[in-house]
Amino acid sequence: MCFAYFAFEMPQRRDDKLLVKIAQRFQTLRKERRLTQAAVYEDTGISIERIETGHRNISITTIRILCEYYEVTLGEFFRDMD
Secondary structure, three states, X not given: OOOOOOOOOOOOOOOHHXXXXXXXXXXXXXXXXXXXXXXXXXXXXXXXXXXXXXXXXXXXXXXXXXXXXXXXXXXXXXXXXX
């Protein structure tokens, strides 16, 4: 049996305005808790340097992990981001 596989690349979608809002929210949460980026990395294994600058198209899974770390719900995190 032969299967033909055609790979094509979908263009990556980015919402730069939303990424900046997410970046700012994570930076605020970290600073409110008086944590360094290094401390967050040590605790979560997630490097947040590029996330906090808005240069990384972050996955919802990474957002959920960081929200759990900062003890905020996804709803609280995304409140007023529209």
